[in-house]
Amino acid sequence: MTGAVVDLREEELPAGSAAPVALAVRGASRVFPTPRGPVHALAGVDLSVAHGEFVAVVGASGCGKSTLLNLVADLDRATSGTVERADRVSLMFQDATLLPWLSARSNVELALRLRGVARAERRLEAERLLALVRLHGAADRHPHELSGGMRQRVALARCLAQGTRIVAMDEPLGALDAMTRDHLHDEIERIASEQRLTILFVTHNMREAVRLADRVVLMAHGRIIHEQVVGLPRPRVMDSAEVATRAADLTARLRSSEGAA
Amino acid sequence: MSTVLTPVVEVPAPARPGAGLPGRAWAWAWPKLLAIGLVLAVWEALVWTGWRPEYVLPGPATVLAALAEMLGTPKFWQAVATTLTRAVIGFAVALVVGTLVGILVARIRPLRLAVGALITGLQTMPSISWFPLAILLFGLNERAIMFVVVLGAAPSIANGVISGIDHVPPAFTRLGRVLGAGPLAQYRFITLPAALPAYVAGLTQGWAFAWRSLMAGELLVIIAGRPSLGANLEFARQFSQADRLLATMLVVLVIGMVVDGVFAAASRRIRRRWGLSEA
Ligand SMILES: Nc1ncnc2c1ncn2[C@@H]1O[C@H](COP(=O)(O)OP(=O)(O)OP(=O)(O)O)[C@@H](O)[C@H]1O
Ligand SMILES: [Mg+2]
Numbered sequence: 015m016t017g018a019v020v021d022l023r024e025e026e027l028p029a030g031s032a033a034p035v036a037l038a039v040r041g042a043s044r045v046f047p048t049p050r051g052p053v054h055a056l057a058g059v060d061l062s063v064a065h066g067e068f069v070a071v072v073g074a075s076g077c078g079k080s081t082l083l084n085l086v087a088d089l090d091r092a093t094s095g096t097v098e099r100a101d102r103v104s105l106m107f108q109d110a111t112l113l114p115w116l117s118a119r120s121n122v123e124l125a126l127r128l129r130g131v132a133r134a135e136r137r138l139e140a141e142r143l144l145a146l147v148r149l150h151g152a153a154d155r156h157p158h159e160l161s162g163g164m165r166q167r168v169a170l171a172r173c174l175a176q177g178t179r180i181v182a183m184d185e186p187l188g189a190l191d192a193m194t195r196d197h198l199h200d201e202i203e204r205i206a207s208e209q210r211l212t213i214l215f216v217t218h219n220m221r222e223a224v225r226l227a228d229r230v231v232l233m234a235h236g237r238i239i240h241e242q243v244v245g246l247p248r249p250r251v252m253d254s255a256e257v258a259t260r261a262a263d264l265t266a267r268l269r270s271s272e273g274a275a
Numbered sequence: 276m277s278t279v280l281t282p283v284v285e286v287p288a289p290a291r292p293g294a295g296l297p298g299r300a301w302a303w304a305w306p307k308l309l310a311i312g313l314v315l316a317v318w319e320a321l322v323w324t325g326w327r328p329e330y331v332l333p334g335p336a337t338v339l340a341a342l343a344e345m346l347g348t349p350k351f352w353q354a355v356a357t358t359l360t361r362a363v364i365g366f367a368v369a370l371v372v373g374t375l376v377g378i379l380v381a382r383i384r385p386l387r388l389a390v391g392a393l394i395t396g397l398q399t400m401p402s403i404s405w406f407p408l409a410i411l412l413f414g415l416n417e418r419a420i421m422f423v424v425v426l427g428a429a430p431s432i433a434n435g436v437i438s439g440i441d442h443v444p445p446a447f448t449r450l451g452r453v454l455g456a457g458p459l460a461q462y463r464f465i466t467l468p469a470a471l472p473a474y475v476a477g478l479t480q481g482w483a484f485a486w487r488s489l490m491a492g493e494l495l496v497i498i499a500g501r502p503s504l505g506a507n508l509e510f511a512r513q514f515s516q517a518d519r520l521l522a523t524m525l526v527v528l529v530i531g532m533v534v535d536g537v538f539a540a541a542s543r544r545i546r547r548r549w550g551l552s553e554a
Contacts, residue, residue, distance in 0.1 A: 156550060
């Protein structure tokens with residue numbers, strides 16, 4: 015394990031000048047002690063993400079994706095291994111986690127406020143972000159008055175409101191219809207490139223991963239089993255043949271490793 | 276004769292009671308009016324049976340007449356003012372003490388282990404059992420009453436704070452960390468609002484205990500020249516004025532219910548806003 019850490023460092027040093035590393039996960043394991051014995055949610059993950067890179071993480075349910083994001087966002091500590099980040103990480107939770115006593119707008123405004131945005135600007139900025147996720151009409155509604163997909167979009171707006179340069183998203187578009195999702199793909203891609211965001215994006219949808227990411231990381235049983243730079247020209251269309259072919263290829267890889275383990 | 280077929284026509288419904296403001300007021304009022312009617316009927320029936328002579332157990336009509344007469348005397352209003360002032364001050368002190376203690380106990384682990392159980396113990400202790408001690412400590416005066424009212428209400432309020440803070444969903448705390456909230460901001464924007472429904476429940480219970488303790492106190496600690504509802508109860512008993520006694524009891528009941536209604540309304544509002552209840 016120590017060997018792996020040294021190797022990675024050596025690899026990164028020359029690359030550091032060209033694409034400095036925003037996130038570096040080295041040999042990270044996370045073991046949850048449970049009454050039924052320890053659960054190895056992560057078993058030695060090495061992952062480094064360059065500044066401005068968009069990485070999608072795909073894997074079966076329970077393979078450790080959320081656990082990885084929690085480590086990256088500093089919400090949890092690795093049992094062994096290290097995580098380094100160049101900036102604070104804003105995390106968009108898998109279940110949205112909106113504060114029920116605040117309206118959609120106020121949920122977004124709270125993120126702005128905690129980031130130190132002046133009161134006068136907060137309202138406008140929150141409106142802008144809500145419009146971005148196509149929720150301007152629902153700004154004054156409380157979370158229990160929103161649908162699951164709407165809540166996810168508020169959480170996405172709030173995540174963008176945090177203004178960090180590294181963003182981790184846990185299945186942010188899981189509950190959305192195809193049209194809204196396509197729109198948000200465009201927006202996320204645009205914001206990511208405009209603001210040079212570093213994004214770690216968890217999804218179950220392989221085509222979505224290929225549509226959005228610079229690099230797709232496949233996980234199974236707490237390990238990274240394959241990485242692939244996508245390299246298709248942008249803008250990409252989710253239903254295009256190239257995306258479909260690449261996604262099918264990656265899915266096959268994931269299947270075979272799932273079966274092997 | 277064949278069945279008469281009623282034409283299937285949507286007749287515009289006559290303005291339903293339950294729509295406008297009068298309708299809602301009626302919907303709110305009728306269960307209460309029904310309850311009052313039931314009580315009066317049972318009471319009247321009890322009087323009719325002649326179980327107790329009229330001068331010990333007067334009927335509703337006599338009592339309401341006594342109440343009407345009482346409402347016209349400045350002395351009665353003085354008594355209400357004294358009692359309400361005590362209630363408000365006592366509850367306010369309990370609110371401050373209970374909230375502070377609650378926050379400290381919820382925050383500081385050793386304190387929690389030391390006094391957490393004690394607070395619950397105090398809460399279950401009948402506050403009237405404090406009076407002999409309070410009278411020894413302070414004498415027969417306002418301070419003795421305040422002491423017991425605060426002791427009656429503060430533990431419930433503190434427990435409300437503690438359970439509210441304990442039950443903040445961990446996901447909200449994690450969210451606060453992700454949003455970059457420091458400990459103070461975490462408290463202000465996450466913990467306190469999340470704890471509010473439990474806090475209001477604690478306040479409601481605290482009020483009920485404060486009101487009970489206050490009545491007990493006013494019966495035991497009668498201060499010359501300062502009429503109060505409790506003292507009026509005691510005097511009415513001593514002079515065998517059963518109608519005034521029952522009338523005063525009605526006033527005590529109504530005040531307690533009105534204040535409780537205010538708390539209940541606040542609690543409903545908060546629960547609705549927090550998405551904890553429907554409608
Ligand atoms: N707090 C915990 N205590 C015990 N086990 C846990 C805990 N959190 C996660 N696990 C276990 O760790 C494994 C990985 O969980 P994780 O939430 O990271 O999966 P995931 O890849 O995000 O799955 P999904 O796609 O369903 O969200 C699972 O087997 C899960 O049961
Ligand atoms: Mg997950």
